[in-house]
Structures are given as structure tokens and as C-alpha cells.
Amino acid sequence: MTQNPPIPxxxxxxxxxxxxxxxxxxxxxxxxxxxxxxxxxAQLRVEKLAPLGDPMELVIKGYHLSLRRDESxxxxxxxxx
Amino acid sequence: MALTIALxxxxxxGKTTLFNALTGSRHHVGNWPGVTVERRSGTFEHEGSTLxxxxxxxxxxxxxxSEDERVASxxxxxxxxxxxxxxxxASNLERNLYLSTQLLELGKPVAFVLNMVDDAENRGIHxxxxxxxxxxxxxxxxxxxxxEQGITELxxxxxxxxxxxxxxxxxxxxxxxxxxxGELRLLEAEICRDERLEAAMPPRWLALQLLENNVEAKxxxxxxxxxxxxGQQLSKSFGFLEPHLGADGATLVAERRYGFAHGLVKEVATxxxxxxxxxxxxDAVLTHRVFGIxxxxxxxxxxxxxxxxxxxxxxxxxxxxxxxxxxxxxxRLPAGELTSLLVDGVIPGVSAVIVFVPVIMILxxxxxxxxxxxxxxxxxxxxxxxMHVMGLHGKSFIPLIxxxxxxxxxxxxxxxxxxxxxxxxxxxxxxxxxxxxRLQVYIVIAGTFFxxxxxxxxxxxxxxLGLLLAVLVGRLLRSALFQGPSTxxxxxxPPYRLPVLKATLIHMWEKGSVFLTRAGTTIFAGATLxxxxxxxxxxxNRQWTLEYQQQRQAVTTLNLPxxxxxxxxxxxxxxxxxxxxxxxxxxxxxxxxxxxxxxILDPDRKRPEAWKDVIALTAGFVAKEIVVSTMAxxxxxxxxxxxxxxLSPLQVALRDGSGLSPLTALAFMVFTLIYTxxxxxxAMIRREAGSWGWAAxxxxxxLVLGWGMAWITVIAGRWLGFA
Numbered sequence: 001m002t003q004n005p006p007i008p009x010x011x012x013x014x015x016x017x018x019x020x021x022x023x024x025x026x027x028x029x030x031x032x033x034x035x036x037x038x039x040x041x042a043q044l045r046v047e048k049l050a051p052l053g054d055p056m057e058l059v060i061k062g063y064h065l066s067l068r069r070d071e072s073x074x075x076x077x078x079x080x081x
Numbered sequence: 082m083a084l085t086i087a088l089x090x091x092x093x094x095g096k097t098t099l100f101n102a103l104t105g106s107r108h109h110v111g112n113w114p115g116v117t118v119e120r121r122s123g124t125f126e127h128e129g130s131t132l133x134x135x136x137x138x139x140x141x142x143x144x145x146x147s148e149d150e151r152v153a154s155x156x157x158x159x160x161x162x163x164x165x166x167x168x169x170x171a172s173n174l175e176r177n178l179y180l181s182t183q184l185l186e187l188g189k190p191v192a193f194v195l196n197m198v199d200d201a202e203n204r205g206i207h208x209x210x211x212x213x214x215x216x217x218x219x220x221x222x223x224x225x226x227x228x229e230q231g232i233t234e235l236x237x238x239x240x241x242x243x244x245x246x247x248x249x250x251x252x253x254x255x256x257x258x259x260x261x262x263g264e265l266r267l268l269e270a271e272i273c274r275d276e277r278l279e280a281a282m283p284p285r286w287l288a289l290q291l292l293e294n295n296v297e298a299k300x301x302x303x304x305x306x307x308x309x310x311x312g313q314q315l316s317k318s319f320g321f322l323e324p325h326l327g328a329d330g331a332t333l334v335a336e337r338r339y340g341f342a343h344g345l346v347k348e349v350a351t352x353x354x355x356x357x358x359x360x361x362x363x364d365a366v367l368t369h370r371v372f373g374i375x376x377x378x379x380x381x382x383x384x385x386x387x388x389x390x391x392x393x394x395x396x397x398x399x400x401x402x403x404x405x406x407x408x409x410x411x412x413r414l415p416a417g418e419l420t421s422l423l424v425d426g427v428i429p430g431v432s433a434v435i436v437f438v439p440v441i442m443i444l445x446x447x448x449x450x451x452x453x454x455x456x457x458x459x460x461x462x463x464x465x466x467x468m469h470v471m472g473l474h475g476k477s478f479i480p481l482i483x484x485x486x487x488x489x490x491x492x493x494x495x496x497x498x499x500x501x502x503x504x505x506x507x508x509x510x511x512x513x514x515x516x517x518x519r520l521q522v523y524i525v526i527a528g529t530f531f532x533x534x535x536x537x538x539x540x541x542x543x544x545x546l547g548l549l550l551a552v553l554v555g556r557l558l559r560s561a562l563f564q565g566p567s568t569x570x571x572x573x574x575p576p577y578r579l580p581v582l583k584a585t586l587i588h589m590w591e592k593g594s595v596f597l598t599r600a601g602t603t604i605f606a607g608a609t610l611x612x613x614x615x616x617x618x619x620x621x622n623r624q625w626t627l628e629y630q631q632q633r634q635a636v637t638t639l640n641l642p643x644x645x646x647x648x649x650x651x652x653x654x655x656x657x658x659x660x661x662x663x664x665x666x667x668x669x670x671x672x673x674x675x676x677x678x679x680x681i682l683d684p685d686r687k688r689p690e691a692w693k694d695v696i697a698l699t700a701g702f703v704a705k706e707i708v709v710s711t712m713a714x715x716x717x718x719x720x721x722x723x724x725x726x727x728l729s730p731l732q733v734a735l736r737d738g739s740g741l742s743p744l745t746a747l748a749f750m751v752f753t754l755i756y757t758x759x760x761x762x763x764a765m766i767r768r769e770a771g772s773w774g775w776a777a778x779x780x781x782x783x784l785v786l787g788w789g790m791a792w793i794t795v796i797a798g799r800w801l802g803f804a
Contacts, residue, residue: 023332025569028146028569029569029571030331031144031146031293031294031331032141032146032569032571033569033571034331034332034335035141035142035144035179035335036141036176036571036573037175037176037179037339039332039335039336039339040328040332040336042339047364048368048370049370050368050373050462050463050465050466051368051369051370051371051373051374051463052374052463052466052467053466054465054466054469055462055465055466055570055572057368057462057574061175061176061339062173062175062176062353063173063176063573063575064360064573064574064575064576065571065572065573065574066458066462066465066570066571066572066573066574067570067571068465068469068569068570070569070570071569071570071571
């Protein structure tokens with residue numbers, strides 16, 4: 001099975017689904033993201049972008065979360081088809 | 082001895098509703114020592130036992146990075162807590178259980194509340210409560226907090242635990258797997274070398290936090306005499322685990338915790354069905370690409386109108402009532418110091434405090450409604466892009482906009498911002514947003530020196546200048562005072578819920594009464610001080626008082642028609658007050674500081690009486706609307722326009738007698754916008770920021786910035802050819 005290379009979460013479009021590969025952020029942001037469920041293998045779905053294009057809304061672990069591009073670009077995901 | 086129960090749980094899990102349902106009205110709101118996080122505690126009695134409940138701030142974890150988390154984790158580890166009651170949102174069980182995995186490590190009995198089971202059922206999630214009890218190792222009570230279902234069962238359980246009759250807590254912990262558990266045991270052994278460290282919290286809990294690279298835990302260890310041995314073991318553990326398991330400690334621990342939560346949920350709960358929830362249908366409209374912003378603006382306008390238009394009605398009653406009271410007392414009591422203290426000091430002081438209460442209660446009610454429904458998070462989601470440019474959080478938008486009505490409740494509204502840094506910056510820049518009290522000053526001054534059209538332009542420009550300065554100062558404070566990484570914007574968008582009216586009312590009442598008790602005394606003391614400054618020593622001058630009384634007597638003996646006699650008496654009163662104020666301590670202060678203000682108020686040195694402006698500005702410390710009434714006293718001219726005239730006598734006096742030009746009048750307005758927040762705002766900043774330091778800082782930077790901006794106005798105006 002061939003897999004696409006992982007991409008930053010910020011590149012996913014509304015409606016796309018993905019699986020977390022790695023969290024690149026450091027320190028406080030990293031800990032917060034881990035606690036909120038961004039662990040290896042966690043599945044997520046991008047719901048929409050805010051009217052002004054940032055932040056994004058996504059669903060992870062069954063709840064809705066919003067992330068700025070600053071944070072979402074630090075998360076590597078595998079796009080799922 | 083009563084049992085103390087700590088109520089812990091994620092934000093939006095219905096913890097506060099449950100707290101209200103348990104304690105009813107028997108609760109107390111205060112602050113946690115040293116921080117600005119609200120502490121709510123209450124008691125209830127059940128089957129003869131008295132239990133104390135402490136509502137902890139809602140947190141996603143106990144990692145002790147935010148102020149809220151630090152408060153929660155420190156309190157939970159303290160010996161005060163006998164029992165932890167973990168509130169779980171049944172419709173969002175997996176993420177809620179992450180916190181539970183940490184609570185179970187604290188070495189205290191943990192009972193669980195499965196809240197909002199009705200929501201979960203509606204989404205097709207059925208939870209097997211007996212199975213959940215077995216897996217969590219503690220009693221689980223299903224509840225619907227907002228309908229008070231399950232509360233009696235919960236009270237019965239807690240009372241039984243208080244009497245030591247219930248022994249359903251088995252003290253289970255997450256199994257972190259062979260490798261991590263092995264390292265944990267090694268770390269525990271090193272920690273146990275220091276008895277003090279061992280006693281402070283369960284060694285295993287400390288070891289876990291160390292593996293997670295927790296700063297607070299490391300700080301605690303650094304103070305220990307065993308710190309070297311622990312540090313060596315920690316490096317060894319990292320050296321073993323990271324290559325072996327392919328990730329750093331924090332990731333490994335978080336993965337195991339979520340692994341536990343995931344497995345547990347799979348075991349006891351059915352998956353949610355895929356049908357669209359009411360929340361997703363609402364969000365399709367409320368955060369829509371096109372409609373989201375207009376809807377938000379409409380909500381903002383509605384909130385603003387409710388607070389400042391509707392709220393103005395009771396506000397006017399209060400201030401009219403106190404004015405009538407002062408007039409009544411002034412007319413009945415003999416002129417003199419005590420009367421003046423009562424009529425010009427105490428009564429307006431009390432009025433200046435109470436007048437805020439309706440607006441505070443209404444605005445806080447609106448904000449609580451937005452928070453409890455879940456719309457506040459959407460508002461932040463929509464506006465975050467704009468606020469991000471300012472270096473602030475999306476949630477700062479509402480306080481800043483509400484500041485244009487009144488700064489006092491706006492600063493209180495900043496409480497919704499979780500990060501202390503963002504909250505502090507928002508509070509410090511809100512006073513720059515021009516409020517409705519300052520509008521009254523602009524109307525008088527701009528109306529005097531500009532044509533009606535230009536006056537409108539100037540007034541609008543003042544408001545934009547305020548917002549612009551708030552943005553710039555916000556950015557400056559962010560880069561100068563709060564270096565280091567800004568708090569991440571990782572915000573939950575909770576499901577929409579109908580708020581409980583009772584909870585909103587309790588919240589409004591709390592905000593109003595907290596303001597009266599905490600900020601009220603400061604405002605009152607300040608108002609009395611300003612009265613003293615602007616009345617002494619003249620008010621104590623027996624000779625003047627005697628002259629004034631004789632003049633009054635002379636008028637009353639003339640037997641003039643009532644209207645004319647009243648008019649003459651008013652002129653006399655104004656003249657008497659003017660004499661006192663213009664020789665007061667504030668006036669002397671004005672003469673002293675006049676050289677400093679000369680570049681902005683008297684650049685051509687044509688205004689020998691520029692010091693009189695200082696009296697009005699000093700009075701403006703109490704409340705900005707007092708600037709106008711003080712000017713009326715200084716210039717001996719009424720602020721009420723006579724029938725058929727555009728300008729009031731005060732405005733005519735300002736135009737003809739004050740020596741202000743349109744340019745210096747503009748500089749005066751700019752200075753009034755910025756120079757200091759009113760006493761109410763100062764008291765509120767002190768309360769919300771938790772120190773006098775920040776309140777003093779706001780006054781100080783306001784004075785400097787206000788002078789600078791007014792100076793720039795004068796310089797730029799002259800350069801453009803205005804005089």
C-alpha cells in the first residue's frame with residue numbers, strides 16, 4: 001500500500017480527514033496539543049475555516065476544536081481517503 | 082469534622098451548574114490566594130452530615146501551566162481535600178477521561194459524576210454505568226445537572242462517604258506499560274529519598290509529571306536535597322524510553338492516557354450516531370463564511386443596546402434620585418463643611434458606585450448567556466483573525482467593544498479570557514476605548530469650538546483614536562512586558578446548550594455584589610478624597626459662608642416671584658462654589674503643574690487661567706462626566722442651555738473667556754480621552770489584575786501617553802496652519 005507523505009494539518013481543506021503522525025510544536029503548545037488529543041494515530045476531520053480564513057475548526061476525539069494556523073502548521077498528518 | 086469535596090472537571094462539563102444544584106444559594110465567591118482566579122465554595126447538609134464543596138476552575142489537565150491549572154493541581158494535592166468529585170461530560174467522555182487519569186494518581190478517593198446523560202442519549206451514546214464503575218474503580222452517578230436529576234443520589238453517596246460508610250473507591254491507576262512503569266518505579270525510589278517530597282504528593286504522581294517534562298514538578302524537585310539523584314535517574318529514563326518507544330516522555334504518557342480512555346469508552350459506551358446534531362446545524366449558520374460576521378455584529382449591537390441603552394434607564398433613575406437627595410439635603414441643611422461633605426462628597430460618591438450596578442449586571446448577564454450557550458467560543462473563532470493582528474485572543478474583542486459603553490464592566494468582561502497575559506493586556510488597554518462618559522465632555526467642548534458638522538467629525542475621530550491607541554499599546558505591551566511564547570490558541574467549540582436561567586441570575590447577582598463590596602469602597606474613598614481636594618480650604622472659611630448666607634437672605638427678603646428668586650439663588654450658589662473651588666487645593670495643584678501642561682493647553686502663553694483646566698481634570702478622576710459640571714462651577718456658568726439658544730452659558734463662557742482655541746480645545750479632548758481611567762475603572766483593574774501595581778501603571782502610562790498625544794495634536798495642528 002502506497003501512502004502519501006505526511007503534510008502539515010494547515011494544508012488540509014474543509015471536509016478532509018487525516019491521521020496525526022507527529023506534533024512538531026515545542027513546550028507549552030506541544031503539551032496542550034497532546035492533552036487535547038493530538039497523539040499519534042488520532043483521526044481528525046477539518047470542518048471549516050473561520051470567515052476570515054483563520055483559525056480552522058476540526059473534529060478530533062468526537063469534539064470540536066479550533067486552531068490557529070500557527071499551531072496547525074506544527075502538526076503533521078497523513079491525509080486519509 | 083466536615084468533609085471537603087473538590088469539584089474537578091473540564092471546561093463546559095456542567096460543573097458550575099452541578100455546584101449550584103448541590104449547594105443552592107449557600108455559597109461564597111472569593112479569589113484563590115495570590116491569583117485572580119475566582120474561588121467558589123459552598124456547603125450542603127444531607128442526612129445529618131455537613132459537606133463543603135469547592136468548585137475548581139475547569140481544566141483539561143493538571144499540567145500546571147495556566148493559572149487555572151496551577152490553582153487546581155495545587156489545591157487537589159493539598160491535605161484540605163478529602164474527596165475528589167470528577168464531573169464528566171457523558172457526550173464527550175474520551176477527552177474528559179484524560180483529566181480523570183491524572184486525578185486517579187492523586188492518592189485520594191475519587192467519585193465520578195456522569196453529567197448531561199440526556200445529551201449523550203440524544204446523540205445515540207448509551208453508557209453502561211456499572212461497567213464504568215468497575216473500570217474507573219469508583220462510584221459513578223449519572224446526572225442531568227440543569228434539571229437537577231440525580232442530585233439526591235449524589236448527595237446520598239457523598240454523605241455516606243463522609244460518614245465513612247461507603248467504600249467503593251478501589252484506587253486504580255492507568256497502566257503505562259512495562260517499560261514506563263519500570264522507569265516510574267526507579268524514579269519513585271529516588272523521590273522517596275526526600276521525605277518532604279514524598280509527603281507533598283504521591284511519589285508516582287511526581288514521577289509521572291517529571292517524565293512529562295512538567296516545569297512545576299521540576300521546580301519542586303530542584304528545591305529538594307535529592308534533586309541530583311532524581312535528575313540523574315530522569316536522564317537515564319529518558320535515555321532508555323525515547324529510543325526504545327520512539328517518542329519523548331510527554332508524548333508517551335499522553336498516548337497511554339488516551340489509550341486508557343479510548344479503551345474504556347469502547348468498553349462502556351456505544352458510538353454516537355452520525356446524524357447532524359443541533360449544534361452542527363446551528364454552526365452551519367452562526368459561523369458561516371458569509372453570514373457569520375453579520376450575525377456576530379448583530380449580536381454585538383443587541384448586547385450593547387441591552388447594556389447601555391436599556392441599562393441607562395435604571396442608571397438615570399439612580400443618578401437622578403441621588404441628585405434629588407443631594408439637592409434636598411443641600412436646601413435643608415445649613416451651608417458649611419459637613420453639609421458639603423454630605424452633598425458634594427458622600428452622596429455623589431455613593432451614587433458614583435451604585436450607578437454602575439445595573440450596567441454591570443446586564444452586561445455580565447449577556448456575557449454569561451453567550452458563554453453558557455457556547456456562542457462566546459464562536460465569537461472568538463470569528464474575530465480571532467482580527468485580534469491576532471493586535472497580539473490578542475479572539476475573546477478580547479467583546480470587552481474592547483463594550484468599553485465604548487463603559488470601561489468598568491468591560492474590564493470585568495475580560496474574565497472570559499483564559500490566558501492571564503491576554504486578559505491583563507486587554508484590561509490595560511480597555512481604558513483607551515472612549516466611553517459614554519467621555520462623550521459628554523466632547524459634546525460640550527466640540528460643540529463650543531466647532532460647527533455642528535465638524536463637531537461630529539471630531540467626536541467620531543476621538544473614538545477611532547481611542548481604538549487605534551488600544552491596538553498600538555496592546556502590541557507594545559505584548560512585546561515589551563510579556564516576552565516569551567504567547568499562549569497557544571487551542572480552543573474548544575463546545576456544543577450549544579440552553580443556559581439555566583437560575584445560574585445566569587446567580588452569576589449576575591454575584592458580579593453586581595462583588596463590584597459593590599470590592600470596588601465600591603475604593604471608588605467611595607477616592608470620591609471623598611477628590612471632594613476634599615476641590616473644596617478645601619475655602620469650604621472651612623467662616624467669613625465666606627457667612628457672606629453667602631447673608632446674600633441669600635437678602636434675596637429672599639426681596640419677595641421676588643418664585644422663578645426669579647430661585648434663579649438669583651442659583652447664581653449666588655454658583656458664585657459661592659466657584660470661589661471655593663478656584664482657591665482649593667486642586668487649584669493650587671493646577672497652578673503648580675501648569676508649566677508641565679503649558680505645551681498642550683497654553684502653547685502661546687495667552688491663557689493666564691489655564692490652571693483652571695487642571696481642577697476640572699482632577700475632578701475627572703472620579704468620573705469623566707464630572708469634568709463638565711466642574712467646569713460649570715469654575716467658570717460660574719450653567720451647563721443647561723437657555724431656551725432657543727444653541728450654546729449653553731458654560732459653552733459661551735468657554736468660547737469667550739477660557740482662552741481655548743479650536744486647536745487647544747482639541748488637545749484638551751485628546752488629553753481627556755487618555756489621561757487617566759475613572760475611579761471605577763481603576764478600582765476594577767485593581768480587583769481584576771489583583772494588584773494596585775497594574776492600576777497605578779494604567780494611570781501612569783495614561784498620563785504620559787495623553788500628554789504626548791495632546792502635544793502631537795498641537796504641533797501637528799500648527800504645522801497644518803491652525804492656531
